[in-house]
Amino acid sequence: MSGPFQTYDEAMQFLFRFTDYERMAKPRDAATSAFGLARMNQLLAFLGDPQKQLRVVHIAGTKGKGSTAVMTACILGRAGGRVGLYTSPHVECIRERIALNGEWIPQERVLAHLNRMHPYLQESLKTSGKYTPTFFEIFTAMAFADFLEQGTDFAVLEVGLGGRLDATNVVAAPAVCAITRIGFDHTDKLGDTLTLIASEKAGILKPGVPAVVAPQEAEALAAIRQRARSLSSPLRLVGQEIALAGAVSGPLGLPPLDGLDRKGPPEGGTPSEFTAGSRFVVATPRRRYPDLAVPLVGAHQRVNAAVAVALAEEAVEAAGWPLSPALAREGLAAVRWRARIESIAERPRVIVDGAHNVDSARTLMATLASEFAFRRLLFVMGMAMDKDVDAFLREVLPKASFVAFTRSQNPRAAPPDELVRRARALSSVEAAACDKPGDALALARSRAEADDLVCVTGSFYIVGEVLDALRGHTLA
Numbered sequence: 318m319s320g321p322f323q324t325y326d327e328a329m330q331f332l333f334r335f336t337d338y339e340r341m342a343k344p345r346d347a348a349t350s351a352f353g354l355a356r357m358n359q360l361l362a363f364l365g366d367p368q369k370q371l372r373v374v375h376i377a378g379t380k381g382k383g384s385t386a387v388m389t390a391c392i393l394g395r396a397g398g399r400v401g402l403y404t405s406p407h408v409e410c411i412r413e414r415i416a417l418n419g420e421w422i423p424q425e426r427v428l429a430h431l432n433r434m435h436p437y438l439q440e441s442l443k444t445s446g447k448y449t450p451t452f453f454e455i456f457t458a459m460a461f462a463d464f465l466e467q468g469t470d471f472a473v474l475e476v477g478l479g480g481r482l483d484a485t486n487v488v489a490a491p492a493v494c495a496i497t498r499i500g501f502d503h504t505d506k507l508g509d510t511l512t513l514i515a516s517e518k519a520g521i522l523k524p525g526v527p528a529v530v531a532p533q534e535a536e537a538l539a540a541i542r543q544r545a546r547s548l549s550s551p552l553r554l555v556g557q558e559i560a561l562a563g564a565v566s567g568p569l570g571l572p573p574l575d576g577l578d579r580k581g582p583p584e585g586g587t588p589s590e591f592t593a594g595s596r597f598v599v600a601t602p603r604r605r606y607p608d609l610a611v612p613l614v615g616a617h618q619r620v621n622a623a624v625a626v627a628l629a630e631e632a633v634e635a636a637g638w639p640l641s642p643a644l645a646r647e648g649l650a651a652v653r654w655r656a657r658i659e660s661i662a663e664r665p666r667v668i669v670d671g672a673h674n675v676d677s678a679r680t681l682m683a684t685l686a687s688e689f690a691f692r693r694l695l696f697v698m699g700m701a702m703d704k705d706v707d708a709f710l711r712e713v714l715p716k717a718s719f720v721a722f723t724r725s726q727n728p729r730a731a732p733p734d735e736l737v738r739r740a741r742a743l744s745s746v747e748a749a750a751c752d753k754p755g756d757a758l759a760l761a762r763s764r765a766e767a768d769d770l771v772c773v774t775g776s777f778y779i780v781g782e783v784l785d786a787l788r789g790h791t792l793a
Contacts, residue, residue, distance in 0.1 A: 320432025325424035328431040329411075335438070337452035356450045357484045360458045363437045367465035371401075371472040373488045374632050377480040377518040378497025380676050381531065381621040384613060384657055385497050386475040388625035389632075392648030393471045394418050396633050396640050401464035401472040403457065403485070408655045408671070408781045415460045417467055419653075430459045453477055457484040471632055479507050481520020493631035494521050494528040494550075495624055498617075499537040500676030501705065515540035527551045529559065529627040531620060553601070553627055561623040563597035599626045599645075603634070606642045611649045614658040615684035622649055656780040658684055661787070665765040666691065667758070669784065671777035673704060678712035681774060686716075691770035693718040697757045699779040702731035706739055709775070714744040719764050722750050723757035725778035733757075754779050755786030 322328040361368055374389055376382045383404050390402040402416045415422040431438075434455065441449040450458070457477070464472045471492075474485045480496075499515050507517045515537035522528050522544050530541055530552055538554075545552050553559050597619050599606040611622045626645050633640045656671045658681065666689065672681040685694065694716050700706050714720070722737050724730035733750035740748045751757035754773075761771045773783050 320429075321435050322428055322432050325428050328428045331435070331438075332431060332452065332455060334442075335450065335452045335455060353482055354484070354487055356448060357454045357458065357487050359448065360434070360437060360450050360454060361461065361487060364434070364458060364462050367461040368488050370465055371461065371488075372470060372632070372636060373491040374471060374473045374493055374495070374628055375476070375485065375488060375491040375521050376474065376495045376497065376628070377476040377483075377521045378495070378531065379500040379514070379518070379674070380680065381497040381617065381624075382475050382495075384618060384654055385495060385531075385621045385624050385628070386473050387654045388611065388622055388649060388652050389495075389628045390416075390471075390473045391419075391651045392625060392629035392640070392645050393473070393632060395644045395648035395651065396629065396638060398470035398633075398636075398638075399468060401460065401467065401469040403460040403464075403472070404475040405453070405456075405477050406777050408777055409784060411456075414456060415463055417463075417469065422463060426463060427459070430462055433462075434458070451484075454484045470636065476518075476521060479517040479520070481517050483521075486521055489523065491521075491523060491526055492635040493628055494523065494526055495530070495628050496521075496528065496533075496541060497531045497621065497624060498676065499533055500674060511536040512540045516544065519544035522548055522550045524548045525550060527553060527631050529553045529624050529631070530555065531624050532556050553631075555620060555623045555627070558602055559623055559627045560600040561597065561620065563619075597622070599623045601627050601630055603630060604642065606645045608642075609646055609649055612652055613654060614660075614688050615680065616687070617680050617684070618657070625649070655784070656777060658688075661784075664767040665695075665762060665769045665771055667762070667771045667773070669773040669780045671780050672774045673700065673709070673776050675705060675708040675712060678709045678774075681772070682712055682716060685770065685772065689770060691768060692766065693769045695761045695765050695769060695771045696720040697723060697754065697761050697771065697773040697779070697783065698736070698775040699723045699725055699733070699754065699757075700731050700736065700775040701727065701729040702735075703729060706731060706736065707743065710740055710743050713774075714740060714746050717744075717746045718769075719761065720746055720748045721757035721761045722748060723752065723754045723779065725754065725776060725782050727776075727778045730776070730778070753786070754782040758783050758786070 376386050386404055390400045393400045405414050407413045412421040476483045476485050496518050507514045519541045528550050532555055595610055597609050606626055611618050630640050656669050658670045661667050670681055672678050696717050722733040724733050737748045737750050765771050
């Protein structure tokens, strides 16, 4: 192996020297000004600007963007494409962030990319920190380089944070964009109103490029529309241009999906196809996609699937390929995505979910109530201290019988004792503190009966560490 790194571990040790905002307990005062695209563009120029040679599907949003990205990639793969998928954060392994047709990037390719980037990165460390790329920027550049090297037909990119200044937003002419459900998260960086947050997310929209938009609160949608009008970017709204039926059952915290069930099926459909349940129908201006199903649990995932179908359709049309209803159906059926209301054990049932803000907590609770039967609900929970912890707890504690609070190894993690204190200030629920996620799960399971449900949530990092602790073990 040519280059300074002979092993994957050596290369990763070097990579971890670079600023990682995902792990910073409190970003330095200049953090806001540190976000931008200049460093990213410089690094990509060193690599030959691979982002300019890819057919990109770009997805922003507060909730559901990762699920939408993996659904889109699966559909495009079934359509015959060689599909790169870039997502964050990871749950089990950092290599899962860069995938090709469902396979994580292998260690040898990570090693090769970092060896190639080393001269630039080493020189950047000698200059002002203003020009030194971050961990996320390096990994994003690696994704672009790998997707080009591997000859991808499509590169599906999930925004890391926000949109306008996110490292993925160096793509000047994507094939299609999407904005999934917008809510309150990262308010210290994106703003404390839906208008400000939506404006940042809508920063991924590009002149003339179509954009698929999930149902939004009126304030968020107005900001998206304003940005789209300024760019002459055609919008495809789920609930308007994109019809969805048989998808919503139970309180999802979504605005009313006007024009779906009340107006009946699209032309050519039959009423029986539009009954509530696990099967659903998506109809775009081009064609109808009947009898769809997605393995991910919850009606909100069917909304995400509608966005994904429309995205995949726009992408393949831009490439001059066909997308049949059968291929869309097969692609959605093939979706596998960890830590999205995922059941990992029975009696008691154990579910893991990466919910970490108030909107995702609301969706989690609604889905647990509508999709599962259980006697009592117990939680294993850890959260980052920069999240709106109290708002999250107000959503989950009223239904909880017991909570084992814990923390991940991420420096942003709130101390379990502090989480217990906050819970007791809001509720009379019984709560305990555990230093390790695996111990917290063991405690919650010891308190649960066979017909109870244990939910691990609050952070993808917590879920990842629980899954790591269980690796090689079977939950009886």
